[in-house]
Amino acid sequence: MLIIGIAGGTGCGKTTVVNQIIDELPDGEVGVISQDSYYNDLSHLSLDERRKTNFDHPKSIDFDLLEEHLSILKSGKPIQQPVYSFLECNRTEKTIPTYPSQVLIVEGILILTNAKIRDMFDIKIFVHADSDERLIRRLKRDVNERGWNLDETLEKYQSTIKPMHNQFIEPSKEFADIIIPNNKYNTVAVDIVRTIINEKLT
């Protein structure tokens, strides 16, 4: 199994890049795991308390479960990937069966910050977009899709997202084998990654 890790700050375009990569590949040959599925279970907190949680610190992720799931997939067995709700700010009770595949993509803001997870990747990619681009994309998404208003998103960006990005995410770029500039859609970079995957699949 070839495991590709794709990191980068919030709004840099990780999910978009992953979708562009897999769109033209045969169905079911490339599995995807999102770091978001592995946020700690916060069922013991109220929604109000969960909304105040720092979701940009490495401690917010259950890296032990992610490591266990990657090892199980590598050994050829399926896992039940937790399903996360951004509206509830919590893991749901649902899971999606995720089967071993020849190629597995793991994406998330913090995945290159954890040494054990990093060492499981054959290829490490960091998607870069400037912070103003990322803030604009994040604002639109949080307001339109994730149940936050403009002021809340800007407050969260200044108090948590930006400092955590500078402390943990940006420094993890040094572990990347490939950096994809993504202020604009980067079809050349997407084609290169797809070529690497196709070589593994043939």
Ligand SMILES: Nc1ncnc2c1ncn2[C@@H]1O[C@H](COP(=O)(O)OP(=O)(O)O)[C@@H](O)[C@H]1O
């Ligand atoms: N290169 C790009 N140029 C403009 N908008 C983009 C680009 N890449 C992604 N977007 C948009 O930015 C938003 C966040 O992208 P997404 O892929 O969800 O980022 P991430 O997964 O890194 O948080 C989405 O609305 C997406 O359509």
Ligand SMILES: O=c1ccn([C@@H]2O[C@H](COP(=O)(O)O)[C@@H](O)[C@H]2O)c(=O)[nH]1
């Ligand atoms: O309940 C939650 C959990 C996390 N977030 C934010 O999500 C981003 C990471 O996801 P991306 O798709 O890479 O942007 C992170 O910055 C968290 O602050 C959230 O809004 N709600």
